[in-house]
Amino acid sequence: MRFFSVYDVIFYVAKERGHSEKDVYAFFRKFKIKKKDIEEYKTSGVIPSDLTLIDAILSYTEMSMIELELKMGRIPRGYEKVFIDKTKDIADLLSKNKNETYPILNINVPPFFETELGKLYSGDCVELLKQIPDNSVDCVFADPPFNLDKEYDEGVNDRLSYSDYINWCIKWLDECVRVLKPGGSLLIYNLPKWHTYLSNYLDQKLNFWSWIVVDMKLSLPIPNRLSPAHYSLLHYVKGSKPKTFNNQRIPLQTCRHCGGEIKDYGGYKSKMNSKGVNVSDVWSDIYPVRHNGSKNRKFNELPVKLLDRIISMSTNDNDIVLDPFGGSGTTFAVSELLKRRWIGFELGNCEIIKKRLTNKEKDKKLLEKVYKEKNKLFPDKVKELRQSNGFWLSEDF
Incomplete structure (x- = not known):
């Protein structure tokens, strides 16, 4: 119990x-x-x-x-290091009961909405996180407000002082670290500016794994500054290494006009994996949700492709994904389609998320589009273009 x-x-x-x-x-x-x-x-x-x-x-x-x-x-106070150092022994002990079932974690308030795979709670994430047991979540993905004074739903404050914002982030980060299972992954999506502070703090708590650059050339130029062109995605692990890391593969980058590869692989063409190239820590193939017809709310919304990559990379079927800032519900929508269990919090409008999860067809189509290019060296359209222009294909070797 x-x-x-x-x-x-x-x-x-x-x-x-x-x-x-x-x-x-x-x-x-x-x-x-x-x-x-x-x-x-x-x-x-x-x-x-x-x-x-x-x-x-x-x-x-x-x-x-x-x-x-x-x-x-x-974990009793003062024993955190012992616990982390003995994760393998603890995991071996727990794995002896492989027939045990793990229900979605319960919180002592009724969920706003639930499915067979997950539960959505309306309220402040810091307070709700306190009710999650220690070491019970496989992956935490957090996309907090960026403190840019944007207008969100009532009750969401996006205009804190510098120190208040950092201190608030530390409060929910501490809880996220606590609830992660040994080997679990914490991924945070934010501006590089804030991540310089959060990374410095997390280095004392978890094991740094990656600083991922998500290329987003949207911002207008800023006088006397380099033009902002990316968000950052921090990846930290509880323990020495992630218990789950599923390598992600994407197509070879090619010219959209002729289909020729942009980087010359020379004599290594025959060694190319037919499922594509390994994803690096610079993600330049993720595009923002721009059109209002594609959005589930009027505010910024994370693309399905981004969450598919994060969840596919860091979890397996039936793992639990926690998102303390539900937003438009992209994390939960993708978790449903990938058969991950999930738990989510949202302080603002939860009706948007409920509506999205009740009508999954749009997200299903978006995910199908993602998988037309995932784990393929050349998508079908690129393959046709390369064939017509006499470029090599993996089948040639």
């Missing part, structure tokens, strides 16, 4: 002992602890800072502090 709060642990013990709710609160009154003091932690995964309350909880449950933290699904 998984526990999310000290309240859960208290009443689990009470049930085991046959104690009523009245019995429980009578015991805590001896410590001058009121009912409301305990119920304050009913929907919170944090450990109380009040030492009197902690002593009373340990006394009632007859547990040590380490036992309490383990019951809550946490």
